[in-house]
Amino acid sequence: MRSILVFGLLAALTVVAVESLECPQCINILSDCNDTAPTPCPVDSQSCGVTVARWPGDFSQMDQFCSAEPPGSSLNFAVRATNQELFLFANENCREKETCTPTLSADFPKVGKSNTECPTCSALNGDSCEVRNEICGEGERCVDLRAQFSVRSTIEATVNSVISSQLEIKGCSNISDAACIQLSEGNVVVGNITFQHLMCTPEPTMTPDSNTTSNSRGTGMGTNLDMTSALFKEPSG
Template sequence: MKAILIAAVITALAVEAVESLGCVQYNSWNTTNANSNAASPCPQEANISCTSSLMNSTLGGTRQEYVDKSCSAEQCDLKEKVVAAFTVQVSDEDLFQFASLCCTDEGCNTKDASVPPMENISRTVECPACYGSDEASCSGQARKCNTEERCVSLVAEFSNGSASEILVLKGCSNVSNETCVYLSAANRTVGGIVFRNFECSNSTLSNLTSPSPTTTTTTTTSNTSKFSFTPVALASLLLLGLLL
């Protein structure tokens, strides 16, 4: 009987410890949150770990940043782990960067996720490079990539439950094998973004697209008018508090 009571107490303490996890919780678009370092208790359905995600974009010639810090129901298998970190380069001016990390200590997600820089080395791989709101508006231009980069094709959805906007993006990326495998799962949600599709390839002009054989342009100015990636349009969509 005593052993049963001791086991019950230990179980209760363990449950209480899990339920008491607190994380920094906010999301913002091109703004700084005044209470960004203040942790608050996590909801019961998402109290396993804390997450911190960052998205930077220069698509369309305007620099934009979105930050999401929240609680998660996913198990972080390390005290602090980078879940995803990559850059997709469409042209010299048009970049999409994303990074997300998870951690398990109280209020540990005060730290911002960071994206590794793209290396400027000899270019040998050639990838389709474009962005738009659908496949029709993201087609067939090519870009030569750095030696260690690979071709990436992704479809990401920004949503607040009542409205959504789609980004189709193709280009050169320094994404790791681990991140490719992780994000390739259908409808993977990370940092308030649903990756509907994510494909990586090391092949030159692979089956990620079927560009015209005569197209060699390395910029995507013609796509700028096809997809409006603006803070005003996405601010109303990216009011999200759940990561993973």
């Protein structure tokens, strides 16, 4: 009887090992993570997450991570302060990395043609945010967003120290009701971006659906960064 129990335990452990999730885990600035080899995820991971973002100043980012969200959950929206000051964000969570190809909002309108007018401004790392007004496109709403992106330094003198960039942006957005509800909870983490604050006007009137990411947490911070970028200067104050 004891030998049967031992055999059954070993068989169960073998099944768990076979089914364990492995995902690429990487952050890159100004390039992609497509050559990153998968590594084992924490036991509570349900999917592989991929995030792409473009920050004001035309800085691009790609982030791959182990996610606690189920496969199929996603986010995709843009915030425009001006035609030159944009924050574009897309995230997907998939069982296999190859099926995750989040795409930024390429068709995001740049010319306002609606009756909605929003206060707009954008600032990085505590710089002053000079508010002005912008006419929005059809179907857009006003958004007030603060987000933080953290990475580990690759500079020899500060290796493994965390460097953060803080974004504040107000403007017109195509963000959905469901995404507004999810991200307005405060300090919602998607990969290595923390959405510290989000306010949507008009406020959403629906509950979030099951296909919207609420809290996809990355398990580590990548390297291979261009640390000369002004995106990562020390915050003022």
